Amino acid sequence: MSFSPAPALPATVEVIPAIAADHAELVEWRRDLHAHPELGYAEHRTSRLVAERLAGFGLEPDVGLAETGVVATIHGRAPGPAIALRADLDALPMNEENTFAHASKHGGRMHACGHDGHTTMLLAAARHLAKTRDFAGTVHVVFQPAEEGGAGGRVMVEQGLFERFPAERVFGLHNWPALPAGRIAVHTGPAMAAVDLFTITVEGRGGHAAMPHQLRDPIVGGAHIVTALQTLVSRILDPTDPAVVSVTAFNGGTAHNVIPPRIELKGTVRSFSAKARDALEAGIARITRQICAGFELEPQIDYRRVYPATLNTAAEADLAARAAARVVGAAQVDRGLPPSMGGEDFAFMLHARPGCYVWLGTGQGPATAPLHHPRFDFLDAALPLGASYWVRLTETCLPCDP
Numbered sequence: 306m307s308f309s310p311a312p313a314l315p316a317t318v319e320v321i322p323a324i325a326a327d328h329a330e331l332v333e334w335r336r337d338l339h340a341h342p343e344l345g346y347a348e349h350r351t352s353r354l355v356a357e358r359l360a361g362f363g364l365e366p367d368v369g370l371a372e373t374g375v376v377a378t379i380h381g382r383a384p385g386p387a388i389a390l391r392a393d394l395d396a397l398p399m400n401e402e403n404t405f406a407h408a409s410k411h412g413g414r415m416h417a418c419g420h421d422g423h424t425t426m427l428l429a430a431a432r433h434l435a436k437t438r439d440f441a442g443t444v445h446v447v448f449q450p451a452e453e454g455g456a457g458g459r460v461m462v463e464q465g466l467f468e469r470f471p472a473e474r475v476f477g478l479h480n481w482p483a484l485p486a487g488r489i490a491v492h493t494g495p496a497m498a499a500v501d502l503f504t505i506t507v508e509g510r511g512g513h514a515a516m517p518h519q520l521r522d523p524i525v526g527g528a529h530i531v532t533a534l535q536t537l538v539s540r541i542l543d544p545t546d547p548a549v550v551s552v553t554a555f556n557g558g559t560a561h562n563v564i565p566p567r568i569e570l571k572g573t574v575r576s577f578s579a580k581a582r583d584a585l586e587a588g589i590a591r592i593t594r595q596i597c598a599g600f601e602l603e604p605q606i607d608y609r610r611v612y613p614a615t616l617n618t619a620a621e622a623d624l625a626a627r628a629a630a631r632v633v634g635a636a637q638v639d640r641g642l643p644p645s646m647g648g649e650d651f652a653f654m655l656h657a658r659p660g661c662y663v664w665l666g667t668g669q670g671p672a673t674a675p676l677h678h679p680r681f682d683f684l685d686a687a688l689p690l691g692a693s694y695w696v697r698l699t700e701t702c703l704p705c706d707p
């Protein structure tokens with residue numbers, strides 16, 4: 306098949322030889338998934354393929370947690386504790402602009418976040434672990450639906466993931482085009498931010514724009530709210546506690562000479578600490594209500610907490626870093642990178658169990674398309690690397706000779 310294993314990974318990378326030998330097959334699996342992307346909770350083909358492959362490895366996949374979730378259990382050669390390894394299955398609702406042979410066959414759907422690669426790497430690791438069983442304990446491989454805004458991770462936990470597949474620790478990874486291929490980033494504590502969404506409706510009294518004194522103008526009130534919300538992060542929060550408040554939509558009005566009866570604002574809040582999150586939710590309500598009171602307007606605030614922050618626990622971050630060092634070399638493991646203000650619903654699994662979520666470098670210089678870009682494609686050269694990380698992590702967490 307035509308794929309180039311170049312853009313070569315650095316010489317420091319030590320992938321597991323048996324996995325490296327399967328590289329062409331893994332590329333085939335990954336490109337097939339890429340060509341057939343499915344959206345959250347509708348990953349029927351993907352879920353079926355994953356279950357079929359797992360059954361082919363001699364495992365007994367369980368299908369149906371959170372609709373399309375798949376879990377399989379692998380027992381090591383000796384008894385011991387249990388861990389869970391998680392990949393995500395879903396694609397994004399967007400059009401792909403790539404023109405290569407494995408580009409999406411479906412308009413409006415695209416694997417623009419590399420979950421095709423995540424699924425393939427965990428499958429490759431499951432096959433290897435099922436063959437070697439070179440660990441003491443149990444590994445659950447978890448394929449979750451609907452990571453892209455659908456909170457499939459939360460639904461799996463709510464539907465009893467850790468009761469049905471008990472695990473003391475849980476691990477996740479995401480490909481990271483901003484990090485050079487051959488590096489792995491491991492955060493202790495915050496890795497990804499909490500994600501909240503808000504919608505504010507400001508109700509006034511509309512009418513002729515030439516007689517504003519007879520009206521209550523929601524546009525002026527809305528503009529004051531947008532400006533005042535900028536002070537939450539800069540004046541209310543501790544400057545050492547990072548957070549973002551972005552107003553992303555301001556809708557209202559149709560004509561040059563009509564003041565509309567209402568406007569609507571939308572936006573998102575990102576934070577790490579519970580203190581910042583609480584202060585921002587309360588601050589948005591307070592500022593909105595007080596400005597509206599001053600202008601005789603009626604506010605309605607819909608504030609929704611979507612994802613908690615992705616917080617790695619220290620002991621599990623150290624285990625992940627040790628496993629990563631075995632694959633990419635200790636000097637290529639980044640422990641001190643700042644976290645991302647993006648969100649990740651693996652956070653729900655990390656709230657249920659201690660664990661660690663790492664970034665797998667897939668960058669190839671400035672030409673690398675970022676995540677969620679219409680020209681994004683998962684870096685095939687990283688497939689054996691990510692699969693080797695999962696295997697080394699299992700061996701590190703569940704050593705046969707502790």
Ligand code: NI
Pocket residue numbers: 418419420452479
């Ligand atoms: Ni993603």
